[in-house]
Amino acid sequence: MSPELIRGLCYIVASIFFVLGLKMLSSPLTARKGNLVSAIGMLIAVVTTLTAMTEVKWVWVLVGVGLGSAIGVSAARLVRMTAMPEMVGLFNGFGGLASLLVGWSEFHWKWAATGEFELFTIIAIFLTILIGGVTFSGSLVAFGKLSGTITGRPVLYKGQNIVKAVILITILVLGIFFCAQKPDQLNAGGTTDAYFLLIGTVVLAFVLGVLSTIPIGGADMPVVICLLNSYSGLAVCAAGFVFGNNVLIVSGSLVGASGIILTNIMCKAMNRSLANVLFSGFGAAASSKGRSYQGQARPVSAEDAYLILEAARNVVFVPGYGMAAAQAQHVVRELGELLDENGAEVKYCIHPVAGRMPGHMNVLLAEANVPYELLVEPQDVNPTMEMVDVAVVIGANDVVNPAARDDKSSPLWGMPIIEVDRARICIVLKRSLNPGFAGVDNPLFFKENTRMLFGDAKASVGSLVSEFKQ
Amino acid sequence: MELNATTIPLLFFVFILAMSLGIELIKKVPSQLHTPLMSGSNAISGITIVGALIASGRQGSGITVTVLATLAVIFAVINVVGGYLVTDRMLEMFKSRDKKGGKQ
Numbered sequence: 162m163s164p165e166l167i168r169g170l171c172y173i174v175a176s177i178f179f180v181l182g183l184k185m186l187s188s189p190l191t192a193r194k195g196n197l198v199s200a201i202g203m204l205i206a207v208v209t210t211l212t213a214m215t216e217v218k219w220v221w222v223l224v225g226v227g228l229g230s231a232i233g234v235s236a237a238r239l240v241r242m243t244a245m246p247e248m249v250g251l252f253n254g255f256g257g258l259a260s261l262l263v264g265w266s267e268f269h270w271k272w273a274a275t276g277e278f279e280l281f282t283i284i285a286i287f288l289t290i291l292i293g294g295v296t297f298s299g300s301l302v303a304f305g306k307l308s309g310t311i312t313g314r315p316v317l318y319k320g321q322n323i324v325k326a327v328i329l330i331t332i333l334v335l336g337i338f339f340c341a342q343k344p345d346q347l348n349a350g351g352t353t354d355a356y357f358l359l360i361g362t363v364v365l366a367f368v369l370g371v372l373s374t375i376p377i378g379g380a381d382m383p384v385v386i387c388l389l390n391s392y393s394g395l396a397v398c399a400a401g402f403v404f405g406n407n408v409l410i411v412s413g414s415l416v417g418a419s420g421i422i423l424t425n426i427m428c429k430a431m432n433r434s435l436a437n438v439l440f441s442g443f444g445a446a447a448s449s450k451g452r453s454y455q456g457q458a459r460p461v462s463a464e465d466a467y468l469i470l471e472a473a474r475n476v477v478f479v480p481g482y483g484m485a486a487a488q489a490q491h492v493v494r495e496l497g498e499l500l501d502e503n504g505a506e507v508k509y510c511i512h513p514v515a516g517r518m519p520g521h522m523n524v525l526l527a528e529a530n531v532p533y534e535l536l537v538e539p540q541d542v543n544p545t546m547e548m549v550d551v552a553v554v555i556g557a558n559d560v561v562n563p564a565a566r567d568d569k570s571s572p573l574w575g576m577p578i579i580e581v582d583r584a585r586i587c588i589v590l591k592r593s594l595n596p597g598f599a600g601v602d603n604p605l606f607f608k609e610n611t612r613m614l615f616g617d618a619k620a621s622v623g624s625l626v627s628e629f630k631q
Numbered sequence: 632m633e634l635n636a637t638t639i640p641l642l643f644f645v646f647i648l649a650m651s652l653g654i655e656l657i658k659k660v661p662s663q664l665h666t667p668l669m670s671g672s673n674a675i676s677g678i679t680i681v682g683a684l685i686a687s688g689r690q691g692s693g694i695t696v697t698v699l700a701t702l703a704v705i706f707a708v709i710n711v712v713g714g715y716l717v718t719d720r721m722l723e724m725f726k727s728r729d730k731k732g733g734k735q
Contacts (some may be wrong), residue, residue, distance in 0.1 A: 179675055180652065186668055187659040192721040196671055202713045203678065210681045213686040218697060221687060223699045229708025235710070237716035245721070249670050255706040256676040262681040262703035270689045281634055390669055393676045400682040402642060405634045410642060411649040412678040419654025419672040424667060430640050513662055520665030524721050536663050548648045606636035 164212075171209040172408040179412050183419075195281040206408050213310050216397050223509035241483050242528040246518040247307035250300050250386055259295025260396035261363065262469065264289030265313035267403055285402035287362065293334065294366025295373070296620055300571050302374040303382065307517055313379030321576050325372055332365050334492025373439065380482075382517045384438045385429045391420020423519050425569035430513035432565075432575035445505030454564075458594060463621065464526045466614050473586075476500050477542055478509045479579050480522045483556015483591070490529040491612050493550055493555060497531065499629040505550075508540045509535050512560035539579045552581035554589045554605075556618045562603045573601055587611045591619045609625060667721045674714025680707035 177203045185195025201320060211217060216501045264286045271278055305311035339358045377385050394416025401409030428435050461469075470476065479499065482492060497507045509531060511522045523536055542549070554561050563582045565573040581587045582605050594606055605611055614621050660668050679734075687700035 165644055176649075178635070182671070183653075183656045183668075184659075186664055186671060187661065187727040189664060190659075191725070192664055192667060192725065196667070196715060196718045197724055199671060199675060201676070203711055203715070206648065206678060206681055207684070208660075210667070210684045214685065216688050217684075217689055218687055222684065222704065225683075225687075225704030226708050229705040231711045232705075233709040233714075234714030234716060237713045237720065240717065241722075242688075243719075245666060245670075248717065249666070249673060250671070252710050254716065256673060256679060259677070259683060259703045259707035259710060260679045262699050262706065263679055263686050266683075266686040266689075266696050266699035266703060268701065269691045270686065273691070273693060273696070274691050281633060331649050336639070349708075386669065390673060390676075396647060396671070396680075397676050400679055401646075404682055404685055405638060405642060406681060406685075407645050409678055409681055410646050412675050413637075414646055414649035415653040415656070416672045416676040418650050419668060420656045421668060422654060422657045426665075448641075471637045513665075516715045518666060519669060520663060520667070524666045524724070525722070527724040527726070530724075530726070531664055532670075533725050534728050538662060597710040612722065614670040 168213050169407075171205055172406075175202040175206040175209065175408050176411040178205065183415060187417055197502065206412075215327050223282060231269060242525055243297075244308070244446070244523060245489055245524060246382065246386065246516070247304045250303040250389070251421055252309055253386070253389050254297045254300025254304065254619050256393040257293045257300060257389075257396055260393070260400050261290050261292075261293030261297060261366075262295060263400050264403065265359065265363070271356060278342060280340065282403055285399050287336050287339050289396055289399040289403055290359070290362050291336070291366045292392055293537070294363055295370040296389055296392040297494050298367040298370030299374040299385075299392070302371050303389060306377075308381060309383060309442075311375075314555055315378040316375045321372070321376060321476055325369070328365060328369050328372065332362070332369065335361055335365065354613065372452065376440075377438065379517065380433075380514075383514050383519050383521075384424055384431075384435070386518050387423035387427055388419050388435075389420075391424060392419050394418070394420055404483075410443065420536050422577055427514055427519060431566060432573075432577065454602045454604040454607055455535065456604075458613045459611065460615055461588070461612040463624035466612065467625055469586055469588065469612070470500060470551055471503065471507075471548075471554075471629070473500070473505050475548060476505050476508070476549045476551045477581070479510065479550050479552060479554045479557050479561055479581055480509065480526070481515045481555065481557025481560060482517060482521075482619065483558075484617050485521065485525055485556070486514055489555060489619040489622055490525040490531075492619055492622040492626055494526065494529040494531050495626050496629070497535075499626060503629070507535065508542065510537050510538050510539060510581055512539055512557070515560055517558055543580050546580050546583040547585075549584040551578075552584035552587045553590075554581055554587065555622070556590065558591075558603055561605055562601060562610075563605055564601065564603070566603075569602060582608050582611070583603065586612065588614055590614045590616070592617065664725075667718050667725075670714055670721065671718040674718060675710055677707045677709075677714060678714060679709030680704060718731050 182199025397413030
């Protein structure tokens with residue numbers, strides 16, 4: 162067998178490992194092993210690539226791998242679980258940047274060494290740089306919004322869609338010029354033009370990434386993170402076409418597909434189209450807030466809330482971003498255990514878009530040692546909601562807003578919700594009566610069977626726990 | 632791979648098939664594992680390190696290519712190493728009720 166054939170086979174093995182790894186992610190029992198399998202696939206791909214190279218600049222490779230590993234290891238070790246969304250966003254951005262640099266490097270090499278571009282290759286290089294750049298700057302903005310460095314509110318300005326359209330058209334025109342460069346032009350002193358076009362593409366890609374992410378509000382971040390995840394995969398695919406390398410194309414497609422599916426799930430869970438998420442700046446427009454609700458909210462003290470919970474046989478917790486912000490997951494688990502000891506059946510119902518990224522609440526509750534069997538989805542709880550004695554809403558708002566079901570004029574109309582208003586009693590833990598991220602009033606707070614426990618989620622749950630222990 | 636009229640369609644063939652396979656696989660991932668799925672697939676997108684390595688070893692390339700490719704290696708490795716480790720850290724926390732009972 163020729164070395165080339167063996168290497169080809171090794172790349173296939175690496176691809177199979179990636180596929181198996183993803184397949185094992187379909188159950189919490191096998192997921193951890195699946196991650197390891199996927200990592201082994203990566204190792205195989207890297208080693209195979211190194212053996213295929215005629216000239217390895219070892220010093221540089223070791224510097225790159227060493228530095229990258231040091232940063233990666235420390236970041237992965239140090240990050241708090243509540244900061245996971247911005248971490249994933251940042252890593253995603255680095256992936257995009259790496260693809261951009263690969264495309265740039267190939268461009269420079271071809272340009273300096275041969276002065277020749279195959280049309281197919283130059284198109285692939287252009288797409289690698291463009292998608293990689295959008296991924297990078299978009300992810301940085303997402304990182305800023307999620308970590309609170311940039312405002313989480315949508316940033317809107319007049320004519321933003323026109324500005325975006327102009328930039329898109331400019332990129333398209335630039336792309337045509339970029340890809341249509343003739344080799345002889347390059348050799349005959351046209352070289353600076355080529356580089357001018359390249360830098361222009363990089364800059365415009367960055368601008369496009371920023372402009373497409375900045376108008377999106379914090380509550381819509383799960384969609385954006387998924388979309389950027391998918392872009393980073395597509396950038397890898399484009400790089401795969403530059404090199405004619407199958408393992409890049411396969412893995413890039415897997416990531417791209419994963420991002421697309423998650424984006425789709427998130428949009429469905431909000432009953433909105435992707436276009437609506439990307440262009441409307443939801444929550445910023447004061448025009449359509451739906452009906453406004455007024456009434457008497459019924460506040461309770463921790464002591465009264467304890468008496469309600471103490472008598473309950475069936476309790477459902479509904480966590481939201483407020484739980485993450487208050488870092489309340491550990492006290493929530495403690496309260497859940499106390500209720501369980503008290504003879505109640507305890508479940509945690511998690512809405513797909515609760516928090517700032519898909520599965521955000523699940524990770525936090527897993528960190529707090531809540532067994533994953535207790536984490537359920539809205540469709541598991543809604544049909545039997547009448548049987549629930551107490552639903553405890555912790556820092557969630559829009560995902561439990563009955564207006565989504567009852568009020569056609571509400572911007573949330575049609576969004577699948579957790580129907581806690583149908584439970585016998587609903588205790589809402591909240592700082593104040595302020596509307597949620599979408600800026601929509603929540604009639605749940607004024608319902609007869611709703612009790613408001615005002616205050617910081619962690620402090621409120623903590624006082625419930627101490628009531629139980631007394 | 633030499634890019635020509637025979638191999639280019641093959642690449643697209645691989646692209647389409649892998650995309651379809653990916654969609655089928657990811658559909659089966661339960662929502663509670665969506666965060667690890669994202670960070671795990673993120674780590675996979677660090678496969679661009681393969682491209683970065685090839686780029687770094689181009690014969691007759693100057694310092695510009697070396698610098699660009701090395702930077703690409705750094706960022707891709709952060710993505711790979713950080714991504715897999717953080718995913719492992721998260722998945723380690725997902726435990727079943729039985730296992731927890733034994734531990735406490």
